[in-house]
Amino acid sequence: MTIDWVSFTPWAALSGGLLIGSAAAVFLLFNGRIAGISGVIGGLLKPSAGGIGWRIAFAAGLLAAPLLYRASVGMPDIRIDAGTPLLIAAGLIVGIGTRYGSGCTSGHGVCGLSRLSTRSMVAVPVFMMAGFATVYVVRHLLPLSGA
């Protein structure tokens, strides 16, 4: 393993993390809910999921965030290398997987670990390992990386 010191941005990462944790805290203190993005968004597609107003409001906040960021900091650096077929496949798998597994990086990762949920302590290592393994296969084993 070699560490990419040039790309390493510890202060930005840490301060962004503190903001994400604060957002989860606001949602918990005022709404009494887990700030799990797949659950908040996925519940819009489920008729019996208990209210849609707050879900739409949360999604609107997420969508408005880049506008606020662009107005105050500048254009964020976002690079998406995957092509359309890969994006569609990845999106489908993420959609089905996060609902089937009841959470993603926010619900299990940030909130689940913070409240010491046993299920999240299983889910997080499982999806991290799957992510590491997938990138290893795509970048280092398959000749067609970048497809």
Add this chain to the structure above:
Amino acid sequence: MGALISSFIAGLIFGVGLLVSGMANPAKVLGFLDLAGAWDPSLALVMGGAICVASVAFAFIIRRGRTLSGAPLQLPTATQIDRRLVVGSLMFGVGWGLAGFCPGPAIVAVGLMQTKAVIFTLAMLAGMAIFEWLDARRAAAIRGR
């Protein structure tokens, strides 16, 4: 009304946090997931920083047993480690590693009108709808048994 405002503010801070941290950038996420290449450990600090704050809030609110305004908490109650949890998380990790997007960052990037993020997010919503359909069928099959 209050619940809608706090919900919007939470989403807004969450999204800005994703942008500040670099988590909304798939190239950076893949740099973190690429242990065998030139590894960028930044995103471990995103998770660490977030948990530092959120764990204090959870400790406080779980002891309190209700929200600041006194409304009941809506926290998950499941405790069982089942196949759905493991298989679902496994699938999520694979999809995350393929494109570098998880749900939050994808929606934030849609806010920037990134065409590729829109494609990913539409596919993700379709995946979530497929889950609901399969889950409803499964529930009906169990009831009919």
